[in-house]
Amino acid sequence: MFVYSDPDVYELELERVFPHTWLFLAHASELSGPGSFVVRDMGEQSVIVGRGDDDVVRVFLNSCRHRGMKLACEDFGQVDMWRCQYHGFTYGSKGDFMGTLLGAPFERQAYPQGLDRKALSLIEARVETYQGLIFATWDKKIAPLSDFLGDVRWYLDLLFGRAEMEVVGVPQKWVVPSGWKLPADNFTSDAYHTATAHSFMARLNLTKGVDFGRDGYHVAPDNGHGLGIGTHSDDESYFPPELQEEYRSRLSEEQYELLSHLKNLHGNVFPHMSFLQPNFIDIDGKKVSGLMLRVWQPIGPDKLQVWSWHLIEKNGPDWWKKAAKAAYVQTFGSSGMFDQDDTENWEAQTRNSNTALARDEEIMLHYGMGLGMEPLTEFPGPGHVFDGKFSEAAGRKYWRTWLDLVLKEPEK
Ligand SMILES: [Fe+2]
Numbered sequence: 001m002f003v004y005s006d007p008d009v010y011e012l013e014l015e016r017v018f019p020h021t022w023l024f025l026a027h028a029s030e031l032s033g034p035g036s037f038v039v040r041d042m043g044e045q046s047v048i049v050g051r052g053d054d055d056v057v058r059v060f061l062n063s064c065r066h067r068g069m070k071l072a073c074e075d076f077g078q079v080d081m082w083r084c085q086y087h088g089f090t091y092g093s094k095g096d097f098m099g100t101l102l103g104a105p106f107e108r109q110a111y112p113q114g115l116d117r118k119a120l121s122l123i124e125a126r127v128e129t130y131q132g133l134i135f136a137t138w139d140k141k142i143a144p145l146s147d148f149l150g151d152v153r154w155y156l157d158l159l160f161g162r163a164e165m166e167v168v169g170v171p172q173k174w175v176v177p178s179g180w181k182l183p184a185d186n187f188t189s190d191a192y193h194t195a196t197a198h199s200f201m202a203r204l205n206l207t208k209g210v211d212f213g214r215d216g217y218h219v220a221p222d223n224g225h226g227l228g229i230g231t232h233s234d235d236e237s238y239f240p241p242e243l244q245e246e247y248r249s250r251l252s253e254e255q256y257e258l259l260s261h262l263k264n265l266h267g268n269v270f271p272h273m274s275f276l277q278p279n280f281i282d283i284d285g286k287k288v289s290g291l292m293l294r295v296w297q298p299i300g301p302d303k304l305q306v307w308s309w310h311l312i313e314k315n316g317p318d319w320w321k322k323a324a325k326a327a328y329v330q331t332f333g334s335s336g337m338f339d340q341d342d343t344e345n346w347e348a349q350t351r352n353s354n355t356a357l358a359r360d361e362e363i364m365l366h367y368g369m370g371l372g373m374e375p376l377t378e379f380p381g382p383g384h385v386f387d388g389k390f391s392e393a394a395g396r397k398y399w400r401t402w403l404d405l406v407l408k409e410p411e412k
Helices: 007-020 145-149 152-161 181-189 241-250 253-260 318-331 337-353 356-360 393-407
Strands: 023-027 036-042 045-051 057-061 076-078 081-083 090-092 101-103 126-130 133-137 165-167 172-176 216-220 226-231 262-269 273-277 281-283 286-288 292-298 304-313 384-387
Touching (some): 007 393, 057 126, 152 226, 152 273, 172 337, 181 262, 181 393
Antiparallel strands (some): 126 133
16 A cells, blocks of 8 residues: 555655656647647656647656756747857757757857757657657657557547547646555556446436446556446437537447447556546537646655646537536536545545555455456457446556556666
8 A cells, every 4th residue: 555655655656657658748739830848847847848849749857968958948939049048058949959958058169169959958758759749758668659559549549540630738737645546547447437436427417326336347458557448328429419420430340339429438548647438418508528648747655746638539529619618617627526535535545555554464355357257259459358337447457557667677
């Protein structure tokens, strides 16, 4: 239990987990054109995610090569160059010189011997994208993003590839006194808690009963990812009729069929990118659900910053865009009723894990749900898929993936 928030374990994670896996940083729609950038974190390191003239997205350590000051102190922007506010070292933000030192104030007097511009380029990370999701890693040797995502790609398509998607506004951010793995664990394989923690849904008549987290499928792909798919058996899709053509053109027949019966979908890409198509709720006689993307950004062993994005179909009808945003704000996000339920649980778990007793006695917890269950053989999507959402199979794989990284001594 102590691994939820132990300071020594956290130091190992900063050294062994975050630098050696792919990390989600941004959605492509957040970068509007050449010179546009957002500032994000990889582990505890600030990075700049920028788009060049060539449309390529590059990621640089947000640290001037002169004295290590942050280059971009804002959250986002669009600039012709990045200029350090400390001494004025200036770097290209687009074009051939993106990330290269362009110059420094009084350069001829201050550095008569000249500055080696190439050697003083910004430190650059490896970047790859999938369905508009931009990932980066510092590790030059790990497998490509497509291998890392593997079977979870098929399911990410349902949320981020079904249509041209765009981020609405800027991500909301807030701090929660919780270890960063607790919400990741929750999104990976915990549909079970919804019937208890979120039972207000039924009490407010937003759903019929509390079994919305039960019916559907639990999916345990490899590499520590995990998800749960809630389905309905109604004839009509809950998604807008106006978007069906676009969905059909971008998804396989099997994916389209599953989307047509989707009523919710939660999951997590290892280590800390969560996604959720929340359970559809009735607003003004229409079924609505506001797509959400999350990062559980660690800012200490027992504290995290939530990053929460709302995405919508760019070509969707206005009523859907408005209603989905209203649903997102009402259910999730900093004002969301679900988040209030969840946060209290994660906070109290963190407090319980962070005691001498929890450490000394190595208190064990129960992760056995679904042990011995056989995966389905007929399901159209890949990965180990189980009938019904009550399983912790993906959670067990999440912790195994995490443990393998934590125990692996980095190569010198
Ligand atoms: Fe929850």
